[in-house]
Amino acid sequence: MSVDTTPQTAAAPAPSAGTNMSRLAFRMRDYGIVAALVIIVIALSISTDTFLTSGNLVNLLDQTAVIGLLATGATICIISGVFDLTASATLALSAIIGVQVGRVTDVYVGMLAAVVAGALLGFVTGTVVVRSGVNSFVGTLATSMVYRGLAVMVTGGAIVYPLTASAEDFGMLTWPSLFGLTSATIMFVVVVAILGLVVARTTFGRRLYAVGGNAEAARLSGIRVGSIHVTAFMISGVCSALAGLILASRAGSAQSTMATGTELTAIAAAVVGGTSILGGEGAVWRAIVGALLLTLIGNGFNLLGWDTIYQQVLQGLLILFAVTMDRWLRKRTR
Amino acid sequence: MSSQKAPSIAVRGVGKSYSGVTVLHDIDLDIAPGEVHGLVGENGAGKSTLLKILGGAIKADAGTLSFDGDQVTVGSPRDAIAHGISLISQEGALVPALSVLDNVFLARWSHRGGLVSARTDRKRLAELMETTGFTVDPDARVDGLPIGVQQQVEILRSLARGARVIAMDEPTAVLAEHEKENLLGLIRKLAAGGTTIILVSHFLEEVLSVADRITVLRDGALIRTGNASETSPRELVGHMVGREIDVLYPDPQPVPDGAPVMLAARGLKRGLVNGVDLQVRSGEILGIAGLVGSGRTETLRLLFGADRPVEGVVEVDGVELAKHTPRAAMAAGVAMVPESRKEQGLVMVRSVAENVALSSLSGRRAGPFVKRPAEKTAVGDISKSVDIRAANPEAAIETLSGGNQQKALFAKWLLREPKVLLIDEPTRGVDVAAKTQIHHLITGLAADGLAVVCVSSEIEELLALSHRVLVLRHGEPAGEFPRGTSPEVVIAAAFGSHEGEPS
Numbered sequence: 001m002s003v004d005t006t007p008q009t010a011a012a013p014a015p016s017a018g019t020n021m022s023r024l025a026f027r028m029r030d031y032g033i034v035a036a037l038v039i040i041v042i043a044l045s046i047s048t049d050t051f052l053t054s055g056n057l058v059n060l061l062d063q064t065a066v067i068g069l070l071a072t073g074a075t076i077c078i079i080s081g082v083f084d085l086t087a088s089a090t091l092a093l094s095a096i097i098g099v100q101v102g103r104v105t106d107v108y109v110g111m112l113a114a115v116v117a118g119a120l121l122g123f124v125t126g127t128v129v130v131r132s133g134v135n136s137f138v139g140t141l142a143t144s145m146v147y148r149g150l151a152v153m154v155t156g157g158a159i160v161y162p163l164t165a166s167a168e169d170f171g172m173l174t175w176p177s178l179f180g181l182t183s184a185t186i187m188f189v190v191v192v193a194i195l196g197l198v199v200a201r202t203t204f205g206r207r208l209y210a211v212g213g214n215a216e217a218a219r220l221s222g223i224r225v226g227s228i229h230v231t232a233f234m235i236s237g238v239c240s241a242l243a244g245l246i247l248a249s250r251a252g253s254a255q256s257t258m259a260t261g262t263e264l265t266a267i268a269a270a271v272v273g274g275t276s277i278l279g280g281e282g283a284v285w286r287a288i289v290g291a292l293l294l295t296l297i298g299n300g301f302n303l304l305g306w307d308t309i310y311q312q313v314l315q316g317l318l319i320l321f322a323v324t325m326d327r328w329l330r331k332r333t334r
Numbered sequence: 335m336s337s338q339k340a341p342s343i344a345v346r347g348v349g350k351s352y353s354g355v356t357v358l359h360d361i362d363l364d365i366a367p368g369e370v371h372g373l374v375g376e377n378g379a380g381k382s383t384l385l386k387i388l389g390g391a392i393k394a395d396a397g398t399l400s401f402d403g404d405q406v407t408v409g410s411p412r413d414a415i416a417h418g419i420s421l422i423s424q425e426g427a428l429v430p431a432l433s434v435l436d437n438v439f440l441a442r443w444s445h446r447g448g449l450v451s452a453r454t455d456r457k458r459l460a461e462l463m464e465t466t467g468f469t470v471d472p473d474a475r476v477d478g479l480p481i482g483v484q485q486q487v488e489i490l491r492s493l494a495r496g497a498r499v500i501a502m503d504e505p506t507a508v509l510a511e512h513e514k515e516n517l518l519g520l521i522r523k524l525a526a527g528g529t530t531i532i533l534v535s536h537f538l539e540e541v542l543s544v545a546d547r548i549t550v551l552r553d554g555a556l557i558r559t560g561n562a563s564e565t566s567p568r569e570l571v572g573h574m575v576g577r578e579i580d581v582l583y584p585d586p587q588p589v590p591d592g593a594p595v596m597l598a599a600r601g602l603k604r605g606l607v608n609g610v611d612l613q614v615r616s617g618e619i620l621g622i623a624g625l626v627g628s629g630r631t632e633t634l635r636l637l638f639g640a641d642r643p644v645e646g647v648v649e650v651d652g653v654e655l656a657k658h659t660p661r662a663a664m665a666a667g668v669a670m671v672p673e674s675r676k677e678q679g680l681v682m683v684r685s686v687a688e689n690v691a692l693s694s695l696s697g698r699r700a701g702p703f704v705k706r707p708a709e710k711t712a713v714g715d716i717s718k719s720v721d722i723r724a725a726n727p728e729a730a731i732e733t734l735s736g737g738n739q740q741k742a743l744f745a746k747w748l749l750r751e752p753k754v755l756l757i758d759e760p761t762r763g764v765d766v767a768a769k770t771q772i773h774h775l776i777t778g779l780a781a782d783g784l785a786v787v788c789v790s791s792e793i794e795e796l797l798a799l800s801h802r803v804l805v806l807r808h809g810e811p812a813g814e815f816p817r818g819t820s821p822e823v824v825i826a827a828a829f830g831s832h833e834g835e836p837s
Contacts, residue, residue, distance in 0.1 A: 198702070201703050202702040202704060203702065203703075203704055205704075206688060206692065206695055207695070209681070210681045210684065213682065213684050214681040216677060216678050217677075217678055217679055217680055217681050218692075220640055220660050220670065220678055221692045221693040222660050223692075278683075280681060280684060281683050
């Protein structure tokens with residue numbers, strides 16, 4: 001092999017039944033979830049007249065935007081080996097800050113303030129976790145309670161609204177935009193595309209995977225493990241703030257109880273997409289596939305007129321199935 | 335220990351494959367009661383797999399296993415324990431946060447009326463320690479103990495469970511010279527008492543000195559089983575690789591006169607390490623010898639800034655390191671191949687290419703982006719020069735053999751073109767052929783002008799590769815020896831003048 005200059009083609013061993021099998025298992029692990037998504041799309045297209053209408057698809061993507069953004073933030077954190085349970089509290093707090101700043105300045109400055117607040121909250125979360133050395137699960141759980149409490153303090157427990165004069169502008173993320181998609185969807189797609197590129201193609205992305213896969217090896221390779229983690233939390237904070245803006249824009253208001261519990265849905269979407277909770281493996285596109293899959297199930301229940309009581313059961317089973325498959329295929333390919 | 339006699343073991347037609355790749359094929363093997371049976375072979379030959387099948391950790395796909403003629407199914411560790419088989423694997427299977435006492439009697443605690451009776455266990459442990467000659471603090475937490483002692487705890491546990499067959503995977507790989515002797519002595523003693531020992535090891539002399547019979551595996555097939563007394567290491571190696579090869583060490587090139595001092599350290603102190611001074615010139619290989627717990631690894635880590643020294647100075651190429659961090663050391667041109675590939679060296683779930691590129695990412699970037707063509711070329715070239723044998727650079731590095739993983743670890747650091755290379759255990763868990771390659775790599779790098787500091791538990795390896803050997807004892811320098819010193823002298827220094835080892 002040392003004389004071979006094109007190892008990808010020439011040095012590959014002759015494919016035997018065995019390697020084909022393992023390659024199949026490998027592919028299954030990589031793209032099985034995409035196949036599941038396609039199957040559900042096809043099934044819904046056939047069984048309902050309403051699924052493949054542009055109205056429904058626009059609606060579906062709009063619904064995916066919030067959970068998709070949160071799942072992207074969750075995925076980036078999980079890849080680096082930490083969990084961010086502050087996501088929904090950060091979402092609420094930064095949306096509230098956005099509305100309040102918007103009241104004293106204007107809507108655009110308010111939205112910018114929300115994003116900055118998300119990044120800052122992420123910075124604080126990350127710094128707390130890194131400096132304290134507490135397990136991220138526990139550390140961010142505690143931090144999320146603080147944020148949620150701050151949100152109550154800031155609002156006095158009430159719903160906050162933008163000024164009446166700017167109420168229409170505040171709803172801008174629900175407006176139709178390119179290809180008839182909502183502005184929220186466009187923002188979601190752009191942000192996710194950028195983050196996907198950051199994770200897959202930059203040196204930061206490489207370090208993110210290394211830190212999540214083996215923090216000590218990463219440190220001994222000269223990587224600042226702490227700052228990678230803080231950056232991951234900041235990205236997650238920005239994603240939360242953007243998701244918060246979408247929700248607030250839709251509702252025309254923000255409140256301290258916004259999106260309670262969605263951080264877990266986001267982690268579920270990340271895991272369903274195939275990101276390993278052990279860290280070091282995963283991808284942004286997987287977060288999107290996971291989020292789409294969970295949203296599709298809700299959409300399908302609506303369209304088919306099924307009782308939504310069963311929706312949660314099915315989503316729960318799907319998560320279990322995804323994780324079990326991942327574990328099973330991982331065992332076989334080792 | 336158990337009053338039951340060890341069974342005679344018969345393995346027939348055992349095979350195992352992982353996702354279609356055969357790792358063991360049609361193995362027939364008989365092991366007599368009270369026998370010490372050695373399993374040898376290159377990495378990937380299937381010896382660990384066979385051992386794990388015998389130890390009940392994994393299930394064979396084909397074939398049968400019988401004890402005293404009765405066919406048995408050992409599909410789980412629980413079954414294996416019930417049959418009196420105990421597996422001591424390389425990774426260890428202790429519960430880190432529990433005490434020695436709790437680990438030894440794990441899930442087998444004595445109890446009275448539903449309550450765990452620690453007093454009975456303490457007495458049993460004291461008896462076991464007397465039998466084995468180990469002295470371990472029963473209340474010490476296991477994760478605070480050195481690896482060698484942790485292994486003793488595992489052996490104590492096997493005996494506490496009344497094991498009649500003990501299967502050990504590379505038990506001496508983590509031990510210092512005198513600990514090895516103790517362990518081999520214990521193996522002989524246990525065998526004389528009727529316990530069957532199955533032993534996997536890379537150290538052929540060791541296997542030959544302790545085993546009654548030795549089985550050689552190659553590419554998942556059993557090549558031959560023979561009496562140890564009628565076999566030479568050379569013959570074994572021949573069977574292992576399918577050809578006779580020399581296990582000769584390359585000689586390092588002499589250090590050129592006037593070569594500058596590339597690495598210097600003065601008064602390094604932290605924890606165990608208490609005032610280590612050293613100097614290494616460009617082109618020189620300095621070996622550091624010492625027993626486990628002598629501060630060898632710790633010294634290397636202080637040099638690299640992996641741990642921060644409490645006191646002391648490290649100079650690289652005449653310039654003192656301002657900060658003791660890996661980043662600062664790397665910026666000054668220092669690289670370290672750490673002791674444990676799995677824990678400190680490689681990101682096992684990532685690809686070969688990503689691992690090799692990891693420590694030199696900043697050198698190949700365009701803005702925030704990785705220059706992928708440049709990376710592909712760099713990784714390809716360095717992989718070729720250290721001979722990493724991977725079918726695909728995008729494969730996860732954990733799919734490679736130990737030897738190829740170790741070569742990848744060297745490649746990762748060589749991409750930085752360091753001036754100083756610190757190496758902890760260059761060939762641990764590496765097969766014979768890769769070992770020789772790594773030895774040549776090290777002497778070659780020194781010949782190119784690198785200053786090399788090498789720590790190894792294998793005293794022959796250290797003496798053969800180094801220009802000088804520094805011996806540490808209790809974290810302090812205990813002598814320095816030139817090339818050509820006999821192993822006995824170095825070992826005596828490592829022990830202290832009064833208790834030199836007879837061997």
